[in-house]
Amino acid sequence: MQEVLTDGDSASLPSKERAILKIVDSVNRNAAAIAQSDIDLARSAGCSDEEIYDAVTVCALFQFFNTWTDAMGVRAMPAEFYEQAGQRVASQGYDPTASS
Numbered sequence: 001m002q003e004v005l006t007d008g009d010s011a012s013l014p015s016k017e018r019a020i021l022k023i024v025d026s027v028n029r030n031a032a033a034i035a036q037s038d039i040d041l042a043r044s045a046g047c048s049d050e051e052i053y054d055a056v057t058v059c060a061l062f063q064f065f066n067t068w069t070d071a072m073g074v075r076a077m078p079a080e081f082y083e084q085a086g087q088r089v090a091s092q093g094y095d096p097t098a099s100s
Contacts, residue, residue, distance in 0.1 A: 019045035020055045027059040 003011040004021070013021070019042040026034045042052050068074075077085075 015045040016042075016047055019047055020051065023052060024055055024059045027056055028063065031060070 004013065009018075011018075023034065023038055023042055026038060039052060043049075
């Protein structure tokens with residue numbers, strides 16, 4: 001996994017994953033520069049239009065949320081809070097007000 005973070009172009013990945021990561025990288029760097037050739041490359045590597053759409057959407061939303069939390073000064077919770085939240089979700093689900 002570290003090789004993908006260090007140098008995605010030479011990482012040992014299937015061509016389909018490499019193509020999706022290239023598009024995601026473009027979303028992060030300069031989304032307006034994504035060209036039809038990038039989409040065609042992903043399609044030729046086996047990516048469906050839905051997979052491309054999902055990858056762009058998830059990447060763009062994370063970019064938005066990260067920008068928003070940075071701008072609003074939201075800071076990470078202490079590790080024990082994440083542990084407590086995980087235990088709560090595991091035992092009660094995402095909506096603790098819903099009846100089981």
